Amino acid sequence: MRRIGVLTSGGDSPGMNAAVAAVAKTARYYGMSLIGIKRGYNGTLCRSNSIADDMVELDLDTILDIADQPGTFLRTARCLDFLKPEMRAHAVNNIHEMGIEGIVVIGGDGSYHGAMELCELGVPCVGIPGTIDNDLAYTEMTLGYDTALNSCADDIRAIRATSRSHDRPGIVEVMGRHCGDIALKAAAATGAEICVVPEVPWSIQEVSDRLCRLYDAGNHRATIVVAEGAWDSMQHFEWQKYLIEHNERAHVDSTISTNYLAKVLRLKTKTEVRPTVLGYTQRGRQPSAYDSWFAFEAGNLAVNLLRNGIGNQVIGIKDGRVYYMPIVMALRQKREFNLGLYNMINSL
Numbered sequence: 001m002r003r004i005g006v007l008t009s010g011g012d013s014p015g016m017n018a019a020v021a022a023v024a025k026t027a028r029y030y031g032m033s034l035i036g037i038k039r040g041y042n043g044t045l046c047r048s049n050s051i052a053d054d055m056v057e058l059d060l061d062t063i064l065d066i067a068d069q070p071g072t073f074l075r076t077a078r079c080l081d082f083l084k085p086e087m088r089a090h091a092v093n094n095i096h097e098m099g100i101e102g103i104v105v106i107g108g109d110g111s112y113h114g115a116m117e118l119c120e121l122g123v124p125c126v127g128i129p130g131t132i133d134n135d136l137a138y139t140e141m142t143l144g145y146d147t148a149l150n151s152c153a154d155d156i157r158a159i160r161a162t163s164r165s166h167d168r169p170g171i172v173e174v175m176g177r178h179c180g181d182i183a184l185k186a187a188a189a190t191g192a193e194i195c196v197v198p199e200v201p202w203s204i205q206e207v208s209d210r211l212c213r214l215y216d217a218g219n220h221r222a223t224i225v226v227a228e229g230a231w232d233s234m235q236h237f238e239w240q241k242y243l244i245e246h247n248e249r250a251h252v253d254s255t256i257s258t259n260y261l262a263k264v265l266r267l268k269t270k271t272e273v274r275p276t277v278l279g280y281t282q283r284g285r286q287p288s289a290y291d292s293w294f295a296f297e298a299g300n301l302a303v304n305l306l307r308n309g310i311g312n313q314v315i316g317i318k319d320g321r322v323y324y325m326p327i328v329m330a331l332r333q334k335r336e337f338n339l340g341l342y343n344m345i346n347s348l
Contacts, residue, residue: 001101003033004306005055008072009040009079009107009114012283013130013144015291016106020074021067022299023104024060030307034058035100040107041079041114044091055098068292070284076107082114092121102306104299106130106143109331112314116327124311126302127327128295132282135179137335138325139316143298145182146290148175148282152186155278156223160190163221168272169211171265173258175282176227182282183227184338187345193222195345198229199337204261208268210346215271226258297322 006023008016020036027034036058037043043054066073081087095103095118102124105115108131115125129136132148152174163170172192176182180197187195193214196202207224214222262275287295298315301322305313313324 001032001306001309003035003099003101004303005035005037005095005098005100005103006058006074007037007040007043007103007105007107008074008076008130009105009111010076011108011131012072012076013132013142014070014147014283014285014287015143015295016072016074016076016130017066017069018287018292018295019104019106019128019130019143019299020058020072021063022296023303024058024063026300026303028060030303032303032307035098036074037103039075039077039079040111041082041091042077043074044094045079045081045087046094055094068286070286072106078110079114082117088117088121092118092123095123102126102311104128104302104306108133108142109136112136112327112331115314116312116331119312119327124306124309125327126305126311126324127314127330128298128302129314129316132182133176133179134181135176135335136316136330137333138314138330139318140320141290141294141317143291143294144283144287147285147288149182149185149189150288151282151285152182152278153189155276155281156186156190156192156225159276160192160221160223163223163274166272167220168274169215169220169222169224169265169269171224171226171258171262171273171275173226173228173275173277175278177229179335180227180230180337183225183230184341184345187223187225188341190223190225192225192345193219194224195342196224196226196230196234197337197342198227198233200339200342201233202230203234204264204268207261208265211265211271211273212269215269220271226261231257294322 129142132144134145258275265273
């Protein structure tokens with residue numbers, strides 16, 4: 001191949017820029033030109049006023065400066081139009097007109113489905129798992145997860161320090177819509193006493209009972225780590241029940257949040273529970289050494305696969321080593337939740 005493209009899609013994750021830099025360095029080594037496709041699959045549709053706002057040839061000197069930066073230099077966005085067959089056909093025409101012969105796609109599950117569609121339309125793609133959620137079953141670790149986990153651990157430790165100082169429990173919400181890996185590992189790493197995740201049904205009664213037991217036993221600074229998607233696995237009627245009992249007014253189904261959980265637990269346990277939502281700080285950190293290493297090897301492998309005519313693949317980590325497998329097989333794998341670790345956190 002003489003020219004390849006690279007894009008970042010879906011939610012941004014630490015290490016995306018490092019992966020783009022590795023792709024650029026490897027492409028330059030083999031004498032291949034590299035086109036940066038901006039704002040995910042939106043860039044393939046070329047709907048901006050200038051082509052430079054959609055696709056641009058990447059200069060290695062510029063790209064080398066972004067390797068350690070958080071976020072994504074190419075920008076990212078979701079592209080609902082790409083779900084339409086006619087829009088994908090339009091994208092393929094634009095890709096061919098730019099002389100792009102293969103694409104490195106850095107993103108999560110949705111990005112992989114888009115890459116698979118491009119492969120079926122004759123554009124070879126190789127995926128790098130760029131998502132902090134660690135929700136792709138075929139790989140031990142996704143790009144950005146290690147950074148996000150360490151970011152959460154640092155913040156939870158700081159919150160626990162002030163909880164000790166004031167003898168009050170704290171709730172910390174971390175990211176993870178459908179996957180509780182960040183919450184689970186951050187809770188284990190920081191000694192948090194309660195963990196709530198989307199994979200396991202839970203109730204306010206269970207959480208408040210455990211918090212009361214901890215408080216009665218002398219633990220006045222217990223920490224509850226909650227994954228943002230855990231509200232979907234909770235019995236919603238409980239909010240209505242507790243808030244009505246205490247004359248609290250709330251639109252229960254639309255306002256479930258960490259703040260309301262803290263309010264309910266204050267009423268239920270008679271303790272001063274303080275909530276904290278960590279939010280996008282988890283995404284916007286400088287990548288850890290682990291994520292930077294993974295990005296470097298994955299970017300290099302992705303270019304070599306395309307160069308050798310091997311597409312429709314995704315890159316991951318297995319037994320601590322970087323490897324690749326077909327996209328279709330990767331997406332079919334089911335993720336196993338570590339229930340044993342979850343039970344340890346919530347019982348010890």
